[in-house]
Amino acid sequence: MKIDDVDFFYLSMPEVTTDADGSQDALVVRVVAGGRVGWGECEASPLVSIAAYVTPMSHGVCRPVRDSVLGETIDKPDDIRRIAAKVAYNSMDLLQAPHTWSGIEMALWDLLGKARGEPVYKLLGIERPARKTPYASRLFGNSPDETLAGARESRAAGFRAVKFGWGPFGTGPVQDDVDHLDAAREGLGEDGILLVDAGQIWIDDVEAAALRLPALERNRTVWLEEPFHAGALDAYAALGARTDKLKIAGGEAAHDVFMARHLIDFGKVGFIQIDCGRIGGIGPARQVAEYAAERGVTYVNHTFTTHLALSASLQPYADLASDTICEFPVTPRQLAIDLTTNHLKLDSNGELSLPEEPGLGIDVSPEALAKYRVDVEIKVNGKSLFKSPA
Amino acid sequence: MKIDDVDFFYLSMPEVTTDADGSQDALVVRVVAGGRVGWGECEASPLVSIAAYVTPMSHGVCRPVRDSVLGETIDKPDDIRRIAAKVAYNSMDLLQAPHTWSGIEMALWDLLGKARGEPVYKLLGIERPARKTPYASRLFGNSPDETLAGARESRAAGFRAVKFGWGPFGTGPVQDDVDHLDAAREGLGEDGILLVDAGQIWIDDVEAAALRLPALERNRTVWLEEPFHAGALDAYAALGARTDKLKIAGGEAAHDVFMARHLIDFGKVGFIQIDCGRIGGIGPARQVAEYAAERGVTYVNHTFTTHLALSASLQPYADLASDTICEFPVTPRQLAIDLTTNHLKLDSNGELSLPEEPGLGIDVSPEALAKYRVDVEIKVNGKSLFKSPA
Numbered sequence: 001m002k003i004d005d006v007d008f009f010y011l012s013m014p015e016v017t018t019d020a021d022g023s024q025d026a027l028v029v030r031v032v033a034g035g036r037v038g039w040g041e042c043e044a045s046p047l048v049s050i051a052a053y054v055t056p057m058s059h060g061v062c063r064p065v066r067d068s069v070l071g072e073t074i075d076k077p078d079d080i081r082r083i084a085a086k087v088a089y090n091s092m093d094l095l096q097a098p099h100t101w102s103g104i105e106m107a108l109w110d111l112l113g114k115a116r117g118e119p120v121y122k123l124l125g126i127e128r129p130a131r132k133t134p135y136a137s138r139l140f141g142n143s144p145d146e147t148l149a150g151a152r153e154s155r156a157a158g159f160r161a162v163k164f165g166w167g168p169f170g171t172g173p174v175q176d177d178v179d180h181l182d183a184a185r186e187g188l189g190e191d192g193i194l195l196v197d198a199g200q201i202w203i204d205d206v207e208a209a210a211l212r213l214p215a216l217e218r219n220r221t222v223w224l225e226e227p228f229h230a231g232a233l234d235a236y237a238a239l240g241a242r243t244d245k246l247k248i249a250g251g252e253a254a255h256d257v258f259m260a261r262h263l264i265d266f267g268k269v270g271f272i273q274i275d276c277g278r279i280g281g282i283g284p285a286r287q288v289a290e291y292a293a294e295r296g297v298t299y300v301n302h303t304f305t306t307h308l309a310l311s312a313s314l315q316p317y318a319d320l321a322s323d324t325i326c327e328f329p330v331t332p333r334q335l336a337i338d339l340t341t342n343h344l345k346l347d348s349n350g351e352l353s354l355p356e357e358p359g360l361g362i363d364v365s366p367e368a369l370a371k372y373r374v375d376v377e378i379k380v381n382g383k384s385l386f387k388s389p390a
Numbered sequence: 391m392k393i394d395d396v397d398f399f400y401l402s403m404p405e406v407t408t409d410a411d412g413s414q415d416a417l418v419v420r421v422v423a424g425g426r427v428g429w430g431e432c433e434a435s436p437l438v439s440i441a442a443y444v445t446p447m448s449h450g451v452c453r454p455v456r457d458s459v460l461g462e463t464i465d466k467p468d469d470i471r472r473i474a475a476k477v478a479y480n481s482m483d484l485l486q487a488p489h490t491w492s493g494i495e496m497a498l499w500d501l502l503g504k505a506r507g508e509p510v511y512k513l514l515g516i517e518r519p520a521r522k523t524p525y526a527s528r529l530f531g532n533s534p535d536e537t538l539a540g541a542r543e544s545r546a547a548g549f550r551a552v553k554f555g556w557g558p559f560g561t562g563p564v565q566d567d568v569d570h571l572d573a574a575r576e577g578l579g580e581d582g583i584l585l586v587d588a589g590q591i592w593i594d595d596v597e598a599a600a601l602r603l604p605a606l607e608r609n610r611t612v613w614l615e616e617p618f619h620a621g622a623l624d625a626y627a628a629l630g631a632r633t634d635k636l637k638i639a640g641g642e643a644a645h646d647v648f649m650a651r652h653l654i655d656f657g658k659v660g661f662i663q664i665d666c667g668r669i670g671g672i673g674p675a676r677q678v679a680e681y682a683a684e685r686g687v688t689y690v691n692h693t694f695t696t697h698l699a700l701s702a703s704l705q706p707y708a709d710l711a712s713d714t715i716c717e718f719p720v721t722p723r724q725l726a727i728d729l730t731t732n733h734l735k736l737d738s739n740g741e742l743s744l745p746e747e748p749g750l751g752i753d754v755s756p757e758a759l760a761k762y763r764v765d766v767e768i769k770v771n772g773k774s775l776f777k778s779p780a
Binding site: 019203255380 | 408411433435437438448479486593622624643649652765766767775
């Protein structure tokens, strides 16, 4: 099959707020090859990722992503890897390229799975996907009382594991954070699994983060996520060495396999969290999952948007039966719900299974593409380089 | 002073080829604050960096660069650092942001220097900048004869040090590379300084790179630059451990200080090469220069475009008298020559000094901004987010 078309659908809620909620907009990718269609999704800044697809070439290794994709042959998984290597080399100096490519890559797996009548995990060599235990991902409340209520709400919705993040956490006095952590534990009950996401708030200040360790430990936090800037590997390792009761998590910002490996090798994280919409798609995520498994590091998906992205993000570690936990966006904006006509559902044990349908097993809603459509036009020297599909 | 305006000028040669030559287009930034003007330059993919400046917000930490810059106060160097931290946090999930910010940051230093009547290096605390020995940066020839001729040409033009890169190097049989290296040495003469840039051609294949070591050593190559993908730290360290006659160089892709530090700490490079147009500007580059100096690693600028970028790129290590070598674009496209009305010139010893004029000491030509202008318009939902300045 030859890649004939790649289309980008920029979707957005009517209002986008400063909440740390990535479901407020979306960049959905449709790839057409051999008369078949595949769907994928890029994480973050739709306009910029579109620009990286169509931008005029700056020089031989700063080419638009388009130049390495259109017209390529796609008949087998190795073709996806070959095109990925081509993009990485030809767009070496185009920083945004991995985010753009990620959605295309997902769509290519989806398309290939549909062409073969097999789910993507089978194309990755996985026979029987393991069930995952989703954790509810939510923001800290504005007050400890709100955090308490949120924890109870998530438990009532059937989630045993809940991750609290962002909001006021880390921005004020230590005691405020202690109160939020105590409230979260109280709301979760004794057997709830507590995860905490600090959203890089301490940048590289190990001491500031360490001040929160006693309350994190006392409340039996399983992981502390992104205490620091994604590149502050020394700080990750130093904080991890200060506790044997919880593990440090990170990795969502990785835009190539190397960055994820550095967090494992030098940052000594215990959980590696990969966003398929950033790292270059499913193939590189699978590489990280294998690398982590060999080193006793637990792989977790990072997904805060739609169930298209969710299905893609669960494929790379579907066979890792001991890596049971998975991120599950619990309270996304309506756009993320509406985008797909089917959704991954919790079973009676509160567990998730991957779809058995071909490809990613998720159908995109044409109505949602129309309803949330953002109309983009990019013109260079009078020539239209991009216009949102009708 | 309040930052009132930030304008982007996308410039391009009429024809852009696949040569690994970054001078074929440019993204020039003009900042206006307190009635004063500063100029800077972003490296690579102008359209994408413009998009990162104006893109609609995706969520609280995926904001357009603009939101963290316009209206900010700029009276002292610490203000630049403060705005840089704001951009880094608010645009955490916007991958292209560091490239966009780099040009703005440079322009802020230029503006601040002009406001104080001091060159930028003085604002960095540097009293007397050291002279640098520029190396001529050029592509390998298509044949060893062309490489030989190129080496002779650069020597005749007064350069003792010449860097050859890209072209056929690393793409064919080992013997081809050996022939090019022998030709380069022959053309440079016994006392010429030979540098080689492999342009990431071996990705992470240490053995493939190591096959070239004997010829690199025999021809007294000072450094082998970017043998691997910028993130393949293990490969950098492994290759470096295979030779004590030459050093490994890298770093141009670093888009934050952490990445440069990782190349030093884990990649064990002997030369760290920083592009001010990518790493976030002059401030972070200065941090890397200091970090490298403490560890016995030599800092070198990475500059392949205009003398505006060249002046900016020399400021961060102007006081490191032992780090004498600097990159100097010898055969840039006409756009890069025309962009500035003054240029850094080699003195009679073939050495370069920084301008003593306030700011970056380089004047941008209004004629060049008009002549090479690329007209860009970005519209979102019918609203013009960006239009090239007239």
